Amino acid sequence: MKHLLSGLLLGCAAAVMPGAQAQQDRLDISVPEDALEVQRKFLCSRTEGDVTYGYFEGKMYSRVEGERDRILFNLVGVNVRQCKDLMDPERGKGFRSVSREVMLYLDPETNEVLRTWENPWNGETVDVIHVANDPVNMRRPIHVYREDGSPIEFDGLFKNGRVITSFNIPLFYKNPLGGEYQEYVGGTYHAMEMFNNYAYEDEVLDRNNMKLSRYTYSWTRVADWLPWMKMGDRLGVMFTSVIGARVNTVDDIPEPLLSEMKANYPKFLAPPPLDDDRPNETTWVITKAAIDAARGEN
Numbered sequence: 414m415k416h417l418l419s420g421l422l423l424g425c426a427a428a429v430m431p432g433a434q435a436q437q438d439r440l441d442i443s444v445p446e447d448a449l450e451v452q453r454k455f456l457c458s459r460t461e462g463d464v465t466y467g468y469f470e471g472k473m474y475s476r477v478e479g480e481r482d483r484i485l486f487n488l489v490g491v492n493v494r495q496c497k498d499l500m501d502p503e504r505g506k507g508f509r510s511v512s513r514e515v516m517l518y519l520d521p522e523t524n525e526v527l528r529t530w531e532n533p534w535n536g537e538t539v540d541v542i543h544v545a546n547d548p549v550n551m552r553r554p555i556h557v558y559r560e561d562g563s564p565i566e567f568d569g570l571f572k573n574g575r576v577i578t579s580f581n582i583p584l585f586y587k588n589p590l591g592g593e594y595q596e597y598v599g600g601t602y603h604a605m606e607m608f609n610n611y612a613y614e615d616e617v618l619d620r621n622n623m624k625l626s627r628y629t630y631s632w633t634r635v636a637d638w639l640p641w642m643k644m645g646d647r648l649g650v651m652f653t654s655v656i657g658a659r660v661n662t663v664d665d666i667p668e669p670l671l672s673e674m675k676a677n678y679p680k681f682l683a684p685p686p687l688d689d690d691r692p693n694e695t696t697w698v699i700t701k702a703a704i705d706a707a708r709g710e711n
Contacts, residue, residue, distance in 0.1 A: 440618045445557045445564035449506060451617055452555060452567055455578060455610055457496040457510050458624040464684055465624065467492040468666055469632065469657025472521070477649035483533070487524055488655055489670045490516030490544065497687040499554050507556030511685045515678050516544035517670060526669055532642060542641040542703055545678055546694040548685045576617045582606040589697045590640055590704075602697065604636035628659040640700040 440447040450459060457465050473486045494512035501507060518527050518541050527541045558564055569578040584604040591600040610630045616622050634653035638644035660666060663682050666674070674681055685691075 438620050440620050442567040442569075442618075445566075446506065447620075448565050448567040449508075449555065449557050450620075451569075452565070453496060453508050454617060454622070454625050455612065455628070456551075457494050457508075459496075460623050461498045461508075462495055462687065463624060464493060464495050466660045466663065466666060467494070467630070467657055468660050468670075469630075469655040470667075471632075471653065471655025473518070474652045474654075475649055476652060477647075482652075484521045485651070486527070487519035487521050488516055488653070489519065489667070490514060490655075491666055491670060491674075491681075492549065493681060493684045495684045495687065499556065501556055503562075504556035504558040504560070507554045509554040510551045511687060511689045512549045513547045513681045513684060514544065514549050515546075515670070515674055515681045517673060518543060519669075524669075526673055530642070532644075534644070534647060537643060539641055539643055542639075542696070542700050544696055545681065545699060546696070547681065548689055548691055549693055550685065550689060550691075552693070571614060574614050576612045576614050578610045580608055582608075584636075589695070589701050602637060604634060607633040625659065626661075629657065631656050640697055641703075 440450055442448045442451055453459050457463075468489075468491045470487070470489045472484055473488055475483045475485055492512050492514040494510050496508045496510045499507040499509060518530070519525060520527055526543075529538050530541050531538045555565065569576050582605070584602065584606065586602055587595055588600050588602045595601055608630060610628070612625050612628050616625050616627060632653070632655045634651075636651055636653070638647070638649065638651060663671070
């Protein structure tokens with residue numbers, strides 16, 4: 414009887430252990446430390462220095478009152494990113510991402526990389542300044558506990574085996590191409606960026622998974638005219654809509670983007686160093702530098 418009872422207990426333990434082990438291998442987003450790990454998976458990799466490549470493609474449209482919307486450009490781009498481990502005595506474990514990004518403007522009919530563009534409103538031909546922002550770093554690190562001491566939370570929709578996150582970034586700041594009196598005469602840069610991110614629950618909550626391999630996203634942007642378009646005070650805005658996915662290596666970046674990067678943007682094939690503390694760049698900053706350089710040559 415004693416041996417029989419022992420055998421039954423061992424059998425019950427064996428039956429329970431696989432489920433318990435599975436639970437241990439699953440991240441719990443109600444636990445702040447696990448919520449941080451899940452959020453980091455969406456942004457980069459849980460392994461410090463492990464590079465992620467976010468490829469995207471889409472279109473850019475104009476919207477002018479009284480006109481049909483126009484497809485101005487096809488778009489292809491990539492964000493190259495890595496994350497640094499952090500530890501704060503008050504806020505606990507954390508991380509910060511550093512990245513560079515390139516986005517090319519393509520002819521909407523031929524899909525060729527544009528070097529010049531004829532403005533359909535005024536007929537002027539201008540040089541195209543592609544997006545080449547270095548860096549695009551996380552402004553503030555993310556820790557288990559926020560600056561006010563509250564624990565971090567993961568805000569996402571779990572449905573049908575998928576995990577979906579969404580966030581919006583309203584932008585309203587002094588235009589780098591403007592003067593010292595913008596608060597009086599206007600000219601503030603005004604835009605809205607909207608992101609949706611999609612992943613699979615089995616990867617997201619797998620404690621042993623370090624980086625999402627089936628991660629896709631969409632990005633929508635409403636913004637003012639690009640500065641190099643030389644639109645001046647013409648009324649109207651631009652809508653950008655792209656879809657993208659994480660790719661495994663540099664060589665998985667599709668053409669014509671990869672060849673263009675190798676030829677003209679080679680440093681963008683890798684992210685900035687983990688300790689990069691430079692201010693972020695935008696199209697407006699890059700365009701200002703290009704205009705200043707051109708004026709200096711004359």
